[in-house]
Amino acid sequence: MPNSVVLLNVHANRIDAELQIPLVELQSAWGHAVNDSSAGLVERLGPQLRAYLKTHIRPQSPDGQFWTVAVGALTTHESQNPIQGVYRELTAQVQMIPPAGNDVRRFMFHYDVVLHQVMTHKILVSVRQDWERGQLAESEPVQVGEISLDIVNNRILPLPINRASGSAWTGFMAMTQLGMQHIAEGTDHLLFLLVLLLPAPLLTTGQRWGRFGGVRYSLKRLLLIVTAFTLGHSITLLLGSIGWVRLPSQPVEILIAVSILASALHAMRPIFPGRETWVAAGFGLVHGLAFAGTLATLQLDAGPMALSILGFNLGIELMQLAVIVAVIPWLMLLSRTPAYTRVRLLGACLAGLAAFAWIAERVYGQSNSLTYCIEVVANYAPYGLLVLALLSVYLTWRAKPLPLA
Amino acid sequence: MKRKNISILLLFLLGFSNFFEGCKSSDVDATSSTSTSTGTSTGTTTGSTTSNSSSITTALSATATTTTCNSTGVAQIVCLAEAFKATLSSTQLAATQLTYSKTNAQKWSNLPAGMSARIGINLGSLSDTQLAAFRNLMVAVLALGTTDEGYDEMIGNLVADDYLNSIGGGSTYGAGNYYISFLGTPSTSSLWAILFTGHHYTQPITFNAGAVTGLTPAFRGTEPQAAVTAASRTYQAFEQERVAFAAMLTGLSTTEQTTAKLSGSYNDLVLGPGQDGKFPATKSGLQVGTLSSDKQALVLKAIKLYVNDLDATTSAAVLTKYTSELANTYISYSGTTAMSSQGDYVRIDGPSVWIEFSYQGGVIIKNTPHSHSVWRDHSGDYGGN
Secondary structure: OOEEEEEEOOOOOOOEEEEEEEEHHHHHOOOOOOOOOOOOOHHHHHHHHHHHHHHEEEEOOOOEEOOEEEEEEEEEEEEEEEEEEEEEEEEEEEEEEEOOOOOOOOEEEOOOOOOOOOOOEEEEEEEEEEEOEEEEEOOOOOOEEEEEEEOOOOEEEEEEEEEOOOOOHHHHHHEEEEEEEEHHHHHHHHHHHHHHOOOEEEEEOOEEEEEEEOOHHHHHHHHHHHHHHHHHHHHHHHHOOOOOOOOOOHHHHHHHHHHHHHHHHHHHHOOOOOOHHHHHHHHHHHHHHHHHHHHHOOOHHHHHHHHHHHHHHHHHHHHHHHHHHHHHHHHHHHHOOOOOHHHHHHHHHHHHHHHHHHHHHHOOOOOOOOHHHHHHHHOOHHHHHHHHHHHHHHHHHHOOOOOOO | OOOHHHHHHHHHHHHHHHHHHHHOOOOOOOOOOOOOOOOOOOOOOOOOOOOOHHHHHHHHHOOOOOOOOOOOOHHHHHHHHHHHHHHHHHHHHHHEEEEOOOHHHHHOOOOOOOOOOOOOEEEEHOHHHHHHHHHHHHHHHHHOOOOOHHHHHHHHHHHHHHHHHHHHOOOOOOHHHEEEEEEEOOOOOOEEEEEEEEEOOEEEEEOOOOOOEOOEEEEEEEEEOOEEOOOOEEEEHHHHHHHHHHHHHOOOOOOHHHHEEOOOOOOOOOOOOOOOOOOOOOOEEEEEEHOOHHHHHHHHHHHHHOOOOOOOOOHHHHHHHHHHHHHOEEEEEOOOOOOOOEEEEEEEEEEEEEEEEEEOOOOOOOOEEEEEEEEEEEOOHHOOO
């Protein structure tokens, strides 16, 4: 029989818990034909269900005081595991608040929903998020125990919860790491920026890209583009994280893919010469919305959220900077050789191809063979960098390079 | 004009994505069956289900020959075990002949082997000669000649799992996924065990110093609970047990039923796999010693359907013990006394014997209950090791 799952999200002074209760087991314990007729269950029995859950969820502080428990949103849906196949379950959002002055991290978890009646039921308790300990909902929940019948003594014991205390610093560092990881794994964000930088060292002559514009010229344009992109995504990351701007993720993801296509076209032929800064800022706004989605799912309180936005953005910038510092010198070396035209066109074509693949994937909500290839190829990015470095050194040595200034 | 060319180039490149087929994640066909079950299930109108037998159950149904081992008792079992081992290749033997350890002995489950890995060698990888040698061994340790009991119950269990394979359960199910192993080298002097385990059937037999020292924990169950036909035989491997429990409970007076009824609900076994040695400190329910002799006989009849699955010599000793302890044995149940609805549960808990039967929701055949059951011994599980 399927078991229950309790997922804890540990905040500074409360715990948000998500309960997942198989309806077949709930019916054995509570009746009301909750499994036999699960359609409209919440509308039909919402208040009674909340009252039932409240009676059987009783966290208790070491001094004996019980916590305040409030049962929020209830939903029913289908779930699946390899052993039981498909089954229906109830998901309940529960808020648990310790009495004033009591530690949220230490309590006896008296929980016997279903188990008070169904002796063979099992409840797996896990911590899904503990920001102060640097554990984020992004990773797998950490199981802290199982509540089940003590068969020998025929009793149900509460589960002692004793979480080591954390700090705002640990939470901040975890967010910085998450930001770095987000960019390191976010092939689309990096590709947009790199392709935008591809023609940055070049001058424009009429409708075409011209020759290398000099180190000063290149660095100035690089700095402007990167700063504009950073400003753009920082603004929407902030606005999105505090909930002022919320866009559904699908159109945002499609726009990100479109932004890569635009910068790829621009790398072939200057379509917005001199306005790269504005384009970078504009598309930065779009990319920031995607970053904000990650933060919004963490459902943090104001203080930790502010630190998280800061830490997450810092992580993004650090990783972005590292990639730029690693790639740009070679691009600038290459851009002084005649072969750069071919390198630039090849890069732009591949990026354009990837953009098309991503657009298709995000419009139809289904990955295709090309996006799968991109994932595989992206793993070899460090070797790509090595090849780029060797190639640029070799071509510089072979060709009579143009003067640096 | 030039800009248009670029768009065309990109579209052209996109077309090339078809050449990236090699990069496609290859979906492994999880449903491809390696079992030989032909599974031409025919719909039924009588409530019984039908399936063709696999080559495994056909091979195991043939008459056994034990003429090569003329000895009796444990000596004969050792001889037949060695004869089976002699048919195996060296790799097969390495998988089958393991060392005796509690950890190895505890590798059983009520799940198919694909979901809870077993040790030993699976029947699906044995040739007909090897299957015949395996059959000769099992026939010597299990009871012969009673329909749906003993060796026949084991075959019926495999037939039912073949049926699950054929109706959509897939290759995880079926007789080919049942495993046989020897824990410790078969001998008439030392500690060793036969462990035969698969989805709804686990039977360990522990030996020490030339004697049988343990027959438990033994798991029994079946899905479907209804009859399954194979090779012109109809099996209903675990129906007699269910009927015996119903007779035992419905035979009680209303007052006795009230005493026997547990307050909790039970949707599965309490002491299933992984719950070794956790016998409740206090027995629940109705003491058998307070019952009339005909009602006590119904309790004993249910117990016999487990113990008598083993060969007569072995089971006689165990049955004598359980009979002598019958007065201090307790019976309890939950759900209905008819043992016919999902959630019906019954338990026999004696000084030594422990039997649980749970009629629970179907997995492959939804909305139709099926049985899980375990026979344990308070001191004799794993031969007391």
